[in-house]
Amino acid sequence: MTNGSDERMAVTAAVAALVAALTLAPLIKGTTWLFAAAIMVLTVMVTGIVARQLARGWWPAVIGLQAVMLFLAIVVLFARGEIADPPGAVRLLADLVQAGLQTTQSQSPPVDADRGIVLLAAGGTGIVALAVDILATSFRQPALAGLPLLAMYCVPAALLDDGLPWYLFFAAAASFLLLLSADAGDRVRAWGRVLASAGQRDARPAGDTGLARGGRRVALAAVAVAVAVPAVVPGLDNQLLGGSGDGDGGNGGTVITRINPILDMRRDLNDPVDTELLAYTTTVSDPEPLRIVTDDEYDGKTWKPSGKKIPRSNNISEGMPQAPGLTSAVQTSDESSSIEIYRLRETYLPLPYPARSVTGLDGEWLYDPETLNVIGNKVDTTQVQYTVDFLNVTPTADQLAGATTPPDDIVEKYTQLPDDMPAVIEETARREAGNGNNYEKAVRLQEFFRTGGGFVYNTQAPESEGGDGSAQAIVDFLRQKEGYCVHYASTMAVMARQLGIPARVAVGFLPGTLQAENTRIISSRDAHAWPELYFNNVGWVRFEPTPRSGQAAPDWTLPDTGNDSSSPDDETSTTTAPDTSEDGASSTAEAEATQEQEQAAGAQSSGGLSVPWQPVLVLLVVLLGLALPRLAAGIAARHRWRQATTPPGLAAAAWDDLRLGLSDLGVRWAASWTPRAVRQRLNDDYELTPEQAEALDRLVEELEDAFYAPPTTEPGRGAAERRQDVALVVGAVAVQKSSRTRWQAKLWPASGITALTGLGAWITSRVRRRGAEGDDVPDTAATPGDEPGPADRSGRSGQSGRPGQSGRPGRRDKAGSGRS
Structure with a gap:
């Protein structure tokens, strides 16, 4: 080709x-x-x-x-x-x-x-x-x-x-x-x-x-x-x-593609644009965080929901089950919330815990009875409105402290950890938790992260190998004492499991910002993660190890003994983490982080891509400039061959290809030379193989026959054969030229410059002709990339000059060879 x-x-x-x-x-x-x-x-x-x-x-x-x-x-x-x-x-x-x-x-x-x-x-x-x-x-x-x-x-x-x-x-x-x-x-x-x-x-x-x-x-x-x-x-x-998405193809269950919002927490908290995600009203004056999903499995890399099938019979339209472990001994109140989602798109449905019923949703939403996660089957939370009835659970410190040993199946499942967990994590857990019952150990762990350990909340903490929830991230977090909610929640949950306390991690949002008419707005920077620990007869209980300003530890995690852990956590948190603010980072740190992101990533206010048009355009212009002469030469050649529909036209097009190809290599000949003279000079000046010499002979003979021999009805050779002969002759000359000349012929061919010049002349003549009012002078400019020539036998203009015509004569040597 x-x-x-x-x-x-x-x-x-x-x-x-x-x-x-x-x-x-x-x-x-x-x-x-x-x-x-x-x-x-x-x-x-x-x-x-x-x-x-x-x-x-x-x-x-x-x-x-x-x-x-x-x-x-x-x-x-x-x-x-x-x-x-x-x-x-x-x-x-x-x-x-x-x-x-x-x-x-x-x-x-x-x-x-x-x-x-x-x-x-x-x-x-x-x-x-x-x-x-x-x-x-x-x-x-x-x-x-x-x-x-x-x-x-x-x-x-x-x-x-x-x-x-x-x-x-x-x-x-x-x-x-x-x-x-x-x-x-x-x-x-x-x-x-x-x-x-x-x-x-x-x-x-x-x-x-x-x-x-x-x-x-x-x-x-x-x-x-x-x-x-x-x-x-x-x-x-x-x-x-x-x-159909039914998993095993039956009607008894479905495997739903699960997502894990915990993986996006760092990005959400550091997003330069604090996007409003949803709004809700609730009957609770001081609401708990709104949960998206509960992650109950830990594989040493991250927390995630257990990968089990959910029966399609577990549809929320039939109501929700009782919260696991919760008994009537714990004080509860019936509450409700109306939620409207704007831009949050999740497979999991944001709900307060524990939900009892959900109304107003279209599509199929299924619940996991162990975690009360609600998952959409081929539906998501895009622009939905719904109402949820739930229990507002308020256990007391005494109830948690007096909880008996959890059931064996709960302990076995929710204390599982990989065998290769670093020893420093368990050593730290046992040292900080001390002795006592599970509640006392949990409170001391929470106090360790919020007040006594010198930890600082920082969403810009360095990332660890394996992700923010990995075992290595926990080790780095304990050493550097700097991180955000995923680090705190994951570390406390892992430590609790190592102490034999059933634990898991919940992911969702803080209660948001209170607006008029008891409406709260939740934005992307309200994303949050927290550990939940299981206590018999109470069920799953939220703890808050993250020293994030504006989010106090729950009352039930503050024992009534009057010790330091009962002091307000907001003030203490502020002293240990002076750089925190309402959205989880200091205004100075956030400004610096935003500036870094804008400089390194060029992020637009929408969080999208800012295209650096100037360097891109310069790069494309340079590449196009390098390719333009060759492209122009190729376009002009295709134009010549497209116009060559008769034997004279084909012969002239082949001769033009030969002349322009050799001119790219610095070979010129005078306009007065005949085709035979050109053949003689090429044979004299360059060593042609028999095959190459025969190709040149065919080109010369066909050109002479086309213009000087009597007309014939024979179709002659096609364009492909003629172009192959031209390539043989030009290639024979090219190998005998210097490498610099060959590179110049490929990168910046003279024929391409000639074609561009011809195009410029043609455009100029068109502009002048249209601009000259009343001027009746005919347009004689050549077609772009071609030269005017004599009429062929069919009466059409040829694509080349007469045999021997050249675009420009060269210097003569060896009896007028014209070789440059």
């Missing part, structure tokens, strides 16, 4: 990848990700075009340069603040990828276009574009290039409950057919011109034949059938990965 064919396939591959990327639109809000994806695709395309000229088609070098430029484009867009520190840039990108993956776990489509999501979408599109370009352009396997396009299509098809809209399927299919069509056209042209039927006057190019029209019809029909069949065949739907 020719260089022009490579360029055409590169552009087609880029268009196919970008069109296929449109299938991601239902998954992500806004269009910022699409602009970033377009930058990645353009980077891959332009780099490939330039690299193939520089590396003479050597695919390892081309692919390597494309991969490097794609990575640099990703760094410029997403980690430009760390460009001077490559390892830091890689770490930042890894963090963004992790944040994006967490967003996919915690939100349902369409997700917010935060920087992590935009990186996943744009970077993934760039990788797909690179794979498509490699397969379709470098290896000439467009059918295989459909695999990465299919992989991109599978993502939204699998994630969307109702599958992709039909028009996006058409777009994805069209991108693949576009690749096949471009490659098929090149393969047909390689065989020469397609002969016309008996009823046709002239042969037509391959793109205008009945064969091509038939292919387009077959492709359109195939796509239409692929869309229509699933709609009419029973048992099929429009999802690529179908299924």
Whole structure:
């Protein structure tokens, strides 16, 4: 295939990848990700075009340069603040990828276009574009290039409950057919011109034949059938990965995809924009935190809900079960809350604990009887309103202190820990908890974190390997004494389990900000985690080890003995954590953190991506400037050959290709030279092999026959054969030139400059002609990229000058050879 064919396939591959990327639109809000994806695709395309000229088609070098430029484009867009520190840039990108993956776990489509999501979408599109370009352009396997396009299509098809809209399927299919069509056209042209039927006057190019029209019809029909069949065949739907979501296929249970909000806590607390998530009214004057989910399993890396099936019979429409362990001996009151969710999208339903009934919801919501987690089956919390009746439980310190030993099954399940937990955690727990009953130990642990241990609340605490809930994070937290609610809750729950006290971690929101008419607003910075410990005859009880200003420890965790632990925790917390504020960090620390994030990540107020247009545009302009001469030369060549429909036109186009290809290598000849004179000079000045000499002879003879021999009805050779002869002769001369000359011919060909100059002259002449009112002078400017020539036998203008015509004469040596 020719260089022009490579360029055409590169552009087609880029268009196919970008069109296929449109299938991601239902998954992500806004269009910022699409602009970033377009930058990645353009980077891959332009780099490939330039690299193939520089590396003479050597695919390892081309692919390597494309991969490097794609990575640099990703760094410029997403980690430009760390460009001077490559390892830091890689770490930042890894963090963004992790944040994006967490967003996919915690939100349902369409997700917010935060920087992590935009990186996943744009970077993934760039990788797909690179794979498509490699397969379709470098290896000439467009059918295989459909695999990465299919992989991109599978993502939204699998994630969307109702599958992709039909028009996006058409777009994805069209991108693949576009690749096949471009490659098929090149393969047909390689065989020469397609002969016309008996009823046709002239042969037509391959793109205008009945064969091509038939292919387009077959492709359109195939796509239409692929869309229509699933709609009419029973048992099929429009999802690529179908299924009812029933897990085992029966009616007895369902496995629901679970998320874990604890993973997003750091991001929510550090979000520069404090987004309002929900509003609620309640009959309780001093409400407890609003719970999203209870994490009752710990694997040494994080806390998460137990992965068990929930029977579909556990529907909240039938009411909620009694809270585990709660007895009538504990004081309770019947309360209610009305909740309206704005922008929170969770599979779990935010509820006060313990809920008794929930009304006003559509869809199927199921409860876990052990944790009272309420989980949506193919529904989420997007813009819902509901009312919940619940118990306001107020145990006393005496009841907790006098609790008997919990049941064995509770102890066994809720004290489980990995065998490889670091010993320092248990040692610290036993030292700080001391002796006594479970309640006394729990109170001392809470006091250790809130007042006596010197811990400071800080959402900017360094991240540990394995995540904020990992065993290593607990060790780092005990050593550095700095962290946020996940660190406090996770550490206290793990320590309680090591002391034999059943424990788990709850994730949700603080009560929020009180507004008018008893309405409270909960925002993203109200996200919170706390430990819950089990006491017999009372059930699960909230403790508050986090020294967060505005959130006092519950009254029942303050014993009536009058010791230090009974003093107000707010004041004590303020002394141990002077940098905390209402939203969990000091105003100074928060301002510094926000400034750091804006400088390093360029985050917009929406939390999205701020595209650095200036460096991106400079990069694209440089790449385009490098590729422009070669692109112009290729476009002019294709224009010449497209206009060459007769033997004289084909001969002239081949001669022009030879002249311009040699001019790129510095070879010139005078306009007065005949084709035979040119052949003689080339044979004299350069060592041509017999095959190369025969190719030159054919070009000369065909040119002379076309213009001087009597007309003939023989079709002669096609364009492909003539272009191969030109490539043989130009290649023979190129190997005898210096490497500098060869590089210049590829990177900055003189024929490309000539084509651009001709285009400029043509545009100028058009402007002058239209601007001259009443001027009746005909336009004699040449077609862009071509030179005027004599009429051929069919009466059409030829694509070349007369045999021997040159764009510009050169210096003569060796009896006027004109070699430069």
